[in-house]
Amino acid sequence: MFSTRTPSDLAPNRLTLAEQAARAAGARLIDLTETNPTRVGLDYPGRIAAALAAPEALAYHPRPFGLPAARERVAAELAAAGAPVDPSRVILTASTSEAYAYLFKLLCDPGDDVLVPVPSYPLFEHLTRLELVAVRQYPLDFHGAWSIDAHAVEAAVTPRTRAILVVSPNNPTGSVVTRGDLASLAGLCASRGIALVGDEVFCDYLVDPRPDRARVLDQQDALTFSLGGLSKSAGLPQMKLGWIAAGGPAPLVEAALARLEIVCDTFLSVSTPVQCAAGALIEAGREVRAQILERVTTNLRGLQALAAAHPACSVLRVEGGWSAVVRVPATRTEESLVLDLLERDHVLAHPGYFFDFPHEAFVVVSLLPPPAEFREGAARLLARASA
Ligand SMILES: Cc1ncc(COP(=O)(O)O)c(C=O)c1O
Structure with a gap:
């Protein structure tokens, strides 16, 4: 059944x-x-709960990618964290998990695959399976620090690979992706027509990072998506506000956004109160x-x-x-x-x-x-x- x-x-x-x-x-x-x-x-500062009581939240203005003011606020936050992006390329979601589901709908047909690092986030198994997407793993090697074996990634790519996922800082290894590793992944993605998805939910929690760490939005040649959200950046998982920021060659980004708009418009899942409160939540967070x-x-x-x-x-x-x-x-x-x-x-x-x-x-x-x-x-x- x-x-x-x-x-x-x-x-x-x-x-x-x-x-x-x-x-x-x-x-x-x-x-x-x-x-x-x-x-x-x-x-938790009391103004977090107070922010949800804004009177503007009583009016419903459905917008597939979210309310412009909230998207601008997220773009400003990303820029402050060293990943500048135009607000038109920011898409609000209810969570990072939902962001993954949207990206898999955008990029994959049933049976297509995505590459995920191991060891990494166990939820990938369910997130992919729920979208009928196959998982192929690429290893992170440990020798005092974790690194990506570019040859192993290339060997894992199949004709049906639609995305390479990186998690930085990674859960649970705590490793960050270096500029060199990311550039080689982006080069592979660009040459094979594959998207590069960076789960950067922990990017605000750098304890002892390598100096040559990098962000996926730094990559210009491949279609890239950076994922983040209040769940980790402000310790507010219950608010259900995450985001996708898109980057890469303009024609590819525009084509992706046009299709993502259909996905987002179908669900319109981010609540109005949290969008109205986004600025205050980011600040108090x-x-x-x-x-x-x-x-x-x-x-x-x-x-x-x-x-x-x-x-x-x-x-x-x-x-x-x-x-x-x-x-x-x-x-x-x-x-x-x-x-x-x-x-x-x-x-x-x-x-x-x-x-x-x-x-x-x-x-x-x-x-x-x-x-x-x-x-x-x-x-x-x-x-x-x-x-
Ligand atoms: C690497 C990683 N990505 C995403 C998430 C989930 O974030 P969200 O609460 O926004 O779905 C987690 C939660 O632990 C995580 O470890």
Whole structure:
């Protein structure tokens, strides 16, 4: 009866079952997988909620790409972050996930494929499958820092490849794409008629970036799309305001925008109140962003300091983003380690295989939890992994 867009196996994984059992038994867990900024004790300015009460929001003026004032505000924000773009090339969406869905509708027919990095964001599996798009993976190589193997990317391209996705800073590796890597991807895209999609939702959270980092909108030769949103940039996932900024050769951008307009006009999904509040949310969101950046930096430094006393474990270099990867001894499987950590130490963390690391053993932690809780959870993790 049902399509194959959703998975046939809906059974929860072993970690989820173990978490449910621990919570049902009354365990107080330290959650090192928490990535919801509204649940980690940040101080949200009261003017955020007040901004949603603007009287202009009582009138409905449907615009496929969003209200001009909100698009201009987002364009100004992008320019301030070093990615200047004309407001006419900014498209508002309800989220980055929706932005992906729109771009797949724009670029792909059923069975076409897109290239995604691994390790990376696990939601790609669902985002592509829901649009009947196939996924082909290209590896990120780690040698002290993560880099893209241009030959592996080229080898992964098929006649049906419609887009190459880059995530920078990447979740969970925390790596940023370099100018050289991005230029070679853009060259490949331009020569093969493929779009370059940059997920830059974490671009405001640079902790220790390489100096030669780059943004997809810097690339002039390929059709490019940069994705961002308030979910990460202002720690406001509940507002449901994201964006796509298009770049590249003008004829290609114009052709893409004309088609995207049909997609956006069909759904008109971004609420008027959030569009009217966009300027105020971006402005107030800076305070939240500053708190998140401080939180992420504090927790990362704390994790690195704790790990120094556990020579069997190491924290991979984090350039940006909200997560860290801990390499742990591969003397046991990641699954057995995270289950033990949950059941015996009451700490929840993600195994590397959730993110398709090429081999074991890695554990991924969110850098968002309150510092005291994070330190305690990290200490238990390192002790259990070293045991
Ligand atoms: C790399 C990456 N892209 C996109 C998103 C989702 O953003 P949004 O809430 O705007 O859909 C996430 C959320 O964790 C993410 O890690």
